Amino acid sequence: MAAKRITREYAEISESPPSGINVSLDNDNVHKWNVVMAGPEGSPYAGGTFHLSLTLPPEYPFKAPVLSFKTRIYHPNVTNDEKGSMCIGILKSESWKPSSKILAVLLAVQDLLREPVPDDALEAQIADKFKNDRPGFERDAKDAVKRWAK
Amino acid sequence: MGVEQIETVVLLFPNIAWTKSQKVAQLQPDISFAQAVNKGALEILSAGFSSGHDIRGFTYVPDLDTKSYCHKLSESLVPNNVTRLADLPRSDFTLVAVAPWINAECTQEYLASARAYPTRAFLFYLPGNSSSKPPHSKSPVWNLEDQGLWKKTNRFSVYAVASTTGTQLMRQLSLYSGNMTQVPDGHVLAALPGGDSRDYVRLYTYIHINYTVGFQMVLYLTIIAGILISIICTATLVLKLVQRLQRSDLQQRMARGEVDLEALGIKRSSIAQLFIDSLPLYICQGAGWHDISKTVPRVQPLAPVSYLSDEDSDDQATGASWKPSTITPPTIPESTLNISPELHCAICANAFEREGLVRRLPCCHTFHAACIELSLQSSTMCPVCRISVLPYDYHPKITNCLVRRERKFRKLQASSARTWQEQADC
Structure with a gap:
């Protein structure tokens, strides 16, 4: 059932992709998606192009997908390293529901780029800067976009 | 002396x-x-x-x-x-x-x-x-x-x-x-x-x-010992009473579906298959199922059905492999189940096909019978609204340890709820 549902979801997203999001399969494996996300307009990430990797477990949709940034990003909720692990509410095991869709996950990532959640940060320093020095944070984020996401 | x-x-x-x-x-x-x-x-x-x-x-x-x-x-x-x-x-x-x-x-x-x-x-x-x-x-x-x-x-x-x-x-x-x-x-x-x-x-x-030692001394000691024992007994009694109240409170909240049983480590596997079988099972039939003009399709309750996969549902519908009824068939109101045929099963994302078997959870969400059975093996909650599907009187053995664990979890949840409130899209 997992493959069937994933295929359907993939088809839906491919047919009418949300603005700024492009998906493709990694080696035709429906359990591994490559996501390309444009930095949302109005955020410090605007103009950047971010590559993400979405892994759907065999138990999907009963288990949440795993999402990570392949492009390095300066963001409180994404680890600032090569792994690019991220923390997002909808994917947490206690809030994941089988009825949640991948589209909703991707839109949530876009929201997270627009508005970081410093209280649930993975990078405490970036979260502090976001809270206490917003202009400084935006400057650093833009610098990081120029360096890594162009 | x-x-x-x-x-x-x-x-x-x-x-x-x-x-x-x-x-x-x-x-x-x-x-x-x-x-x-x-x-x-x-x-x-x-x-x-x-x-x-x-x-x-x-x-x-x-x-x-x-x-x-x-x-x-x-x-x-x-x-x-x-x-x-x-x-x-x-x-x-x-x-x-x-x-x-x-x-x-x-x-x-x-x-x-x-x-x-x-x-x-x-x-x-x-x-x-x-x-x-x-x-x-x-x-x-x-x-x-x-x-x-x-x-x-x-x-x-x-x-x-x-x-x-x-x-x-x-x-x-x-x-x-x-x-x-x-x-x-x-x-x-x-x-x-x-x-x-x-x-x-x-x-x-x-x-x-x-x-x-004088008799008075013995009397005083006895009185003091008596007072101490009664204090200890009272304290123990009060503690037991408080724990009992907490347990019954947890039980009531569990019954209302307010408790995240999975977070407490209580898995679906502890629940009898009998219960899954007792969930209302319907077969979608009638010519009007795909007909948008007939918004209320006819849905008939069925006796428990041995279920293989949704591909076999047509065979199921013919009644060829029905098992003898071992449990009470679920009861539903006289009126038909009001499901819009436009609705999809939230688990497999497919539409409810004609002649397909569906199960309905106590929260009134309906799924393909195969899908929900699969889901209930890993979770006790409705895949859509996360309300417990356990029967009203079902609760695991509630221990004081469970009460403490639940309280701790609730505190944790309260602090993270503030953060993630905006992302919850129920």
Whole structure:
């Protein structure tokens, strides 16, 4: 059932992709998606192009997908390293529901780029800067976009 | 522990200077003197070192310096021929001193004198004719103006007796101080078998001490123990009651579906398949299912069905492989189930096909029977609204540990709920 549902979801997203999001399969494996996300307009990430990797477990949709940034990003909720692990509410095991869709996950990532959640940060320093020095944070984020996401 | 009685008697004591006999005889009161002061008539001024036995000794009046002022003061109260240390056999006998309490200075002199000898107790009396109990030991009468130092200096106990008792004792001490011919009824005593005129006839004092724990003490201890036990029992009872309330509260919240059972580690696997089977099962049928114009499709309840996969649903619908009914078929209202045919199964994202089997959860969300069965193997919650699908009366064994775990989890959830509230899209 997992493959069937994933295929359907993939088809839906491919047919009418949300603005700024492009998906493709990694080696035709429906359990591994490559996501390309444009930095949302109005955020410090605007103009950047971010590559993400979405892994759907065999138990999907009963288990949440795993999402990570392949492009390095300066963001409180994404680890600032090569792994690019991220923390997002909808994917947490206690809030994941089988009825949640991948589209909703991707839109949530876009929201997270627009508005970081410093209280649930993975990078405490970036979260502090976001809270206490917003202009400084935006400057650093833009610098990081120029360096890594162009 | 306390003094029961101070008893003074007359002892006939062989003079070891002439006889080897050690036989000490207590004289009969009718031919001598005997006095008993019960604990109600005496006051303990200071307790000395307790040896665990009765205190006893020859009764005597300690010597004062003959030139001292106190010696002069006491002359009117202490007869000249009273029993002194010199009137007692030269031996290591223990002693009980008696003296009037004239003033602080003289008492100190008497105590100092008594300390020089193996004195075991000291009886004081206030000069006068009073036969009543002496003033309380805390009374300023007994103040020696040395901040109570005297009580610590003495190794012996100090008692106060009534004025008349002391005076009488003093008079007897003067009577029984000489040799046998001089003491009262001396000729009678000398004629006793074994008696000799050279023997000593002296006053001897016993201070009987009660070392057994008093009944009152036992009563107090029992009461204290009782109070302690009742406090412990009450506390335990209250604790048990509170825990019981917490458990029943958790049970009620579980029944209302407010508790995230999975977060508490209670998995679906602990729930009988029987329960899954009891969830309402419907078969979608009727020509109008795909017909949008008929918004209310006809849905019929079915008996429990052995279920293979949704590909086989057509066979199921024909009733070819229906199992005999082993449990009560679910009951639904007379009216048909109101599902819009546009709806999709939230698990597999496919539409509800005609003739397909669907199950409906208590929260009224409907899924393909195969999908929800799969889902319920890993989660007890509705895949859409996360409300527990467990029956109202179902709850795991609720332990105090579970209550604590749930409370801890709730706190954690409350703090993270603020953060993720905006992302919850139920």
